[in-house]
Amino acid sequence: MPIPTHPTDLLPAYALGALDSEEAAQVEAHLAVCEACRTELRAYESVVGDLALAVPQVEPPPALKQRILTGVAPAPRIEPARAPASPRSSWLQRLLVGLRTPGYALAGAGAILILLLLASNLVLLSRIQTLKRQLAMTQPLPTVVLHGSEIAPQARAVLVLSEDGEHGALIVDDLPPLDPEHAYQLWLIKPDGQRDSGAVFNVDENGYVTLMVKNPMPFKEYAAFGVTIEPMGGSPQPTGPNVLKGQNLTG
Amino acid sequence: MDFRSLDDTVLMAQIARGDASALGELYDRYGRLVYSLALHIVGDHAAAEEITQDVFTRVWQNASRYDAQRAQVNTWISRIARNRSIDVLRRRQARVHHTSIEWGEVAPDAMVADDNPEEETLARLRQQRVQQAIQTLPEAQRQPLALAYFEGLSHREIAERLDQPLGTVKTRIRLALQRLRAILSEENSV
Ligand SMILES: [Zn+2]
Numbered sequence: 200m201p202i203p204t205h206p207t208d209l210l211p212a213y214a215l216g217a218l219d220s221e222e223a224a225q226v227e228a229h230l231a232v233c234e235a236c237r238t239e240l241r242a243y244e245s246v247v248g249d250l251a252l253a254v255p256q257v258e259p260p261p262a263l264k265q266r267i268l269t270g271v272a273p274a275p276r277i278e279p280a281r282a283p284a285s286p287r288s289s290w291l292q293r294l295l296v297g298l299r300t301p302g303y304a305l306a307g308a309g310a311i312l313i314l315l316l317l318a319s320n321l322v323l324l325s326r327i328q329t330l331k332r333q334l335a336m337t338q339p340l341p342t343v344v345l346h347g348s349e350i351a352p353q354a355r356a357v358l359v360l361s362e363d364g365e366h367g368a369l370i371v372d373d374l375p376p377l378d379p380e381h382a383y384q385l386w387l388i389k390p391d392g393q394r395d396s397g398a399v400f401n402v403d404e405n406g407y408v409t410l411m412v413k414n415p416m417p418f419k420e421y422a423a424f425g426v427t428i429e430p431m432g433g434s435p436q437p438t439g440p441n442v443l444k445g446q447n448l449t450g
Numbered sequence: 451m452d453f454r455s456l457d458d459t460v461l462m463a464q465i466a467r468g469d470a471s472a473l474g475e476l477y478d479r480y481g482r483l484v485y486s487l488a489l490h491i492v493g494d495h496a497a498a499e500e501i502t503q504d505v506f507t508r509v510w511q512n513a514s515r516y517d518a519q520r521a522q523v524n525t526w527i528s529r530i531a532r533n534r535s536i537d538v539l540r541r542r543q544a545r546v547h548h549t550s551i552e553w554g555e556v557a558p559d560a561m562v563a564d565d566n567p568e569e570e571t572l573a574r575l576r577q578q579r580v581q582q583a584i585q586t587l588p589e590a591q592r593q594p595l596a597l598a599y600f601e602g603l604s605h606r607e608i609a610e611r612l613d614q615p616l617g618t619v620k621t622r623i624r625l626a627l628q629r630l631r632a633i634l635s636e637e638n639s640v
Contacts, residue, residue, distance in 0.1 A: 208624055211623065211624045211627035211628060211631075212598075212605065212623055212624060214627070215595075215598045215599060215623065215627065216598070216602060216604075217598040217603070217604050217605050217608070218605065219604050219605065219606055242631055242635065243631060244521060244525055244529075245522060245525050245634075246627055246630050246631045246634055247525075247529070247627070248521070248522065248524055248525030248526075248528045248529060249576075249580045249630075250580065250584075250599050251483055251486075251487045251524075251528035251531065251532065252483070252576060252577040252580040252581070253554065253577075253580050253581050253584050254486050254487055254489075254490035254553075254554045255490065255554040256482055256483070256486045256577065257482070257485060257486045257489055258482055258485075259482060259498075259499065259502060260495075260499065263485070263499055263502060263503065264477050264478075264481060266503060267473075267477060267502070267503050267506045267507065268470055268473065268474055268477075270503060270507055271470060271473060271506070271507060271510040272470065396469070396471070399469075399470050399471050411468070413467055413468055413469065431474075432470065432471040432474035432475075433470065433471035433474075434471075435453070
């Protein structure tokens with residue numbers, strides 16, 4: 200097989216996307232086997248990227264950032280499936296009834312529950328009922344209950360952990376919806392008082408949300424968990440009032 | 451964590467982990483770039499907003515696929531922004547044929563003050579360098595480059611649009627990018 204010549208002259212137009220498909224395919228075939236040309240291409244791609252700066256710079260409308268961040272909110276936007284009979288007794292509160300045991304051990308097991316908690320809420324209730332039955336005899340799933348502070352006394356949240364303590368889901372109920380300039384932020388509090396951000400989130404009109412927690416360390420490393428009100432997008436460290444707090448008794 | 455001190459690559463890793471506040475910081479850095487490019491290509495504010503939202507949503511969804519070995523973050527984002535804008539432009543041009551998009555006029559006072567003047571100055575300098583580099587190109591090279599960059603036209607389509615021989619168009623675009631690369635890489639190393 201002859202050594203293919205380097206398509207050096209085609210790389211600028213390839214970076215720009217101006218080659219016809221046949222030429223582009225030839226260049227791609229060569230790039231797959233030639234590191235030198237890949238490096239050369241990256242230089243042209245960088246130039247093409249810089250061309251974006253050549254247009255007049257216009258400030259986007261201020262509300263756009265919020266719209267984007269709301270659109271990618273960490274929690275799936277799901278409709279709460281409340282039982283119509285008892286308006287103020289949410290499924291979470293009913294779930295919490297089952298948690299009022301020392302150590303807050305929920306009968307359940309595995310990361311499956313966490314995935315389920317994040318699944319469509321329309322089927323969540325029935326699945327949780329099934330799950331509670333199925334898992335009644337297996338290992339308790341570690342959970343931490345967070346209680347509302349004096350500024351949101353009705354609020355409740357439960358942090359459900361996977362058995363290995365590596366993954367966690369937070370379920371929040373009855374937390375007042377915030378104005379667009381603010382968001383709730385979950386803090387993972389280390390024994391020395393240092394805090395890691397676990398999530399930045401908003402609640403729906405019912406004050407409800409479920410979300411996956413981002414934990415830099417296994418949950419057993421944290422002494423407590425808290426939720427504060429922060430400027431939209433979150434803060435590096437808590438700056439606003441605390442609305443939920445719970446001690447980690449799972450370790 | 452103070453996101454402002456993080457470089458783009460670390461910020462992307464943070465976004466890949468699902469940190470919405472990191473996406474907010476990325477928007478602070480590149481939102482204007484994306485919006486301005488989209489506005490220049492599609493020519494209307496509502497569509498530019500939609501494209502910007504779409505671009506950052508894609509960044510959010512694809513952050514884990516970002517490969518720092520392959521492209522700088524600004525290159526990666528502006529490529530997504532350009533592709534999305536050209537998609538929208540093509541859908542519109544199917545209905546209305548409008549005049550070719552040109553390079554913008556250099557407007558040094560068009561920038562809005564930021565709460566971080568140092569960063570702002572650096573961004574402005576970089577922008578000026580790119581704009582000046584483009585101004586050094588002969589018009590005969592600038593025009594086909596604009597058609598390729600803003601409208602996503604191929605060599606062949608540009609040759610038809612400008613009624614020039616295909617070979618001439620190919621050469622001019624190649625020379626233009628080679629020259630820009632030479633100018634900009636020189637300045638990057640300063
Ligand atoms: Zn090669």
